[in-house]
Amino acid sequence: MPYPKPTRRSWAEPFKIKVVEPLKTTTRQHRVEAIEEAGYNTFLLRSEDVYIDLLTDSGTNAMSDYQWAGMMLGDEAYAGSKNFYYLEANMQKYYGYKYLVPTHQGRGAEHIISQIMIKQGDYIPGNMYFTTTREHQERAGGAFVDVIIDDAHDPESPHPFKGNVDLQKLEDLIKKVGANKIPYISVAATVNMAGGQPISMENIKAVRKLTSSHGIKIILDATRAVENAYFIKTREKGYERKSIAAILKELCSYTDGATMSGKKDLLVNIGGFLAINDREIFDEARNMVVVFEGLHTYGGLAGRDMEAMARGMEEMTKEDYIRSRIGQVEYLGQKLIDWEIPIVRPIGGHAVFLDAKKILEHIPQDKFPAQTLAAEIYVDSGVRTMERGIVSAGRDSKTGENRHPKLELVRVTIPRRVYTQAHMDVTAESILEVYENRKKIRGLKMVYEPKHLRFFQARFEKI
Numbered sequence: 001m002p003y004p005k006p007t008r009r010s011w012a013e014p015f016k017i018k019v020v021e022p023l024k025t026t027t028r029q030h031r032v033e034a035i036e037e038a039g040y041n042t043f044l045l046r047s048e049d050v051y052i053d054l055l056t057d058s059g060t061n062a063m064s065d066y067q068w069a070g071m072m073l074g075d076e077a078y079a080g081s082k083n084f085y086y087l088e089a090n091m092q093k094y095y096g097y098k099y100l101v102p103t104h105q106g107r108g109a110e111h112i113i114s115q116i117m118i119k120q121g122d123y124i125p126g127n128m129y130f131t132t133t134r135e136h137q138e139r140a141g142g143a144f145v146d147v148i149i150d151d152a153h154d155p156e157s158p159h160p161f162k163g164n165v166d167l168q169k170l171e172d173l174i175k176k177v178g179a180n181k182i183p184y185i186s187v188a189a190t191v192n193m194a195g196g197q198p199i200s201m202e203n204i205k206a207v208r209k210l211t212s213s214h215g216i217k218i219i220l221d222a223t224r225a226v227e228n229a230y231f232i233k234t235r236e237k238g239y240e241r242k243s244i245a246a247i248l249k250e251l252c253s254y255t256d257g258a259t260m261s262g263k264k265d266l267l268v269n270i271g272g273f274l275a276i277n278d279r280e281i282f283d284e285a286r287n288m289v290v291v292f293e294g295l296h297t298y299g300g301l302a303g304r305d306m307e308a309m310a311r312g313m314e315e316m317t318k319e320d321y322i323r324s325r326i327g328q329v330e331y332l333g334q335k336l337i338d339w340e341i342p343i344v345r346p347i348g349g350h351a352v353f354l355d356a357k358k359i360l361e362h363i364p365q366d367k368f369p370a371q372t373l374a375a376e377i378y379v380d381s382g383v384r385t386m387e388r389g390i391v392s393a394g395r396d397s398k399t400g401e402n403r404h405p406k407l408e409l410v411r412v413t414i415p416r417r418v419y420t421q422a423h424m425d426v427t428a429e430s431i432l433e434v435y436e437n438r439k440k441i442r443g444l445k446m447v448y449e450p451k452h453l454r455f456f457q458a459r460f461e462k463i
């Protein structure tokens, strides 16, 4: 069949490929055995057995020649590495916070800020939970309270800013428990578990106003804040002509500090940081990092890793980069929408989220529809995705009961600058194949459940 003429001009990735890593293809029988051996958990597969790896966008980025060149300039001094000072300067330039504490990755920063700011019996409101963030809040004695808008829990709501905080829910919590029991609100940009959905500038400004009047701090989870800035630019009135860099800095300016997983926006394979404006919190954090991560000028990282992060900050804010980054996710998502496969709408920043509840509506949530769907996609094509539903939500820390999140999703996550449009086509076609045979799919039962962050290591068997 001849290709139809295009209705619009195409754009392409703003880079060309200099080094390649061969992919391994496997037979269906090999994959049937591999997933069984992995306990139907895609986290337990060997990467060697995976064809296209869309498990996560965390640490899976392709670095640029500019970043690799910087790796050779690693100053591996134990103390006062020059790469630290460069990273600090770029953090101040692009994020605008005063003080920097490097950590080995995002959860290192979450651990430190939680231990410093949270007391036993405190409440930490947030725009939906993230797995590691909530774990550290609970370990410090706090209780997470979800204050995201209701639209975020509805995969079909077309709200352009499903990451927004519901100000009424936040105000109600402050009234109920008192501002002195709320050390900070944890605001994520974008919201991973909601489907990579952004928060609007108008909303974060309103959160700032409300929290300031009660003396409550805002800690931003800036992991994908650049992607959030892109959505503000393309969706929010008044920001169309502002640069991504200016939007990012404005977003951060309404907050008191940030935890950061450099493994996403910063286009590297490892690294993170805590950034903060308050001098006392900084002094405590700088002291604590020595105990848990490493000296305050490396925080568990090699000098070369800090250099790569600093250079990544310069690349992440480039307009053509971020447009192609989100454009690739959109390309995959739009294909699935055109084929009427249920996904979270609008399409997110870092991933397409399949609505497993709807796709496998014959499988009840306690038989793990999203876990099942991810395993089926792997068997079909070797494409690796991950569960974001009842397994990820875990158990209530007080009652020990399973949490039943409204969203039961499979995340098809796109690493930055790694795969081509053809890989997206192969992925979409595999998802279509599984979707068309969905009635034959049966659920799973959990046969091993780890105590913490169970989704990483839980094991399942076919029913």
Ligand code: PLI
Pocket (backbone or CB within 6 Å): 055, 056, 057, 058, 105, 106, 107, 108, 130, 132, 133, 188, 192, 221, 223, 224, 260, 261, 262, 263, 271, 272
């Ligand atoms: O994986 P870390 O420790 O560098 O970062 C933890 C972390 C914090 N916040 C958010 C929003 C994340 O997405 C996050 C890590 N995300 C992973 C690993 C993911 O696959 O999405």
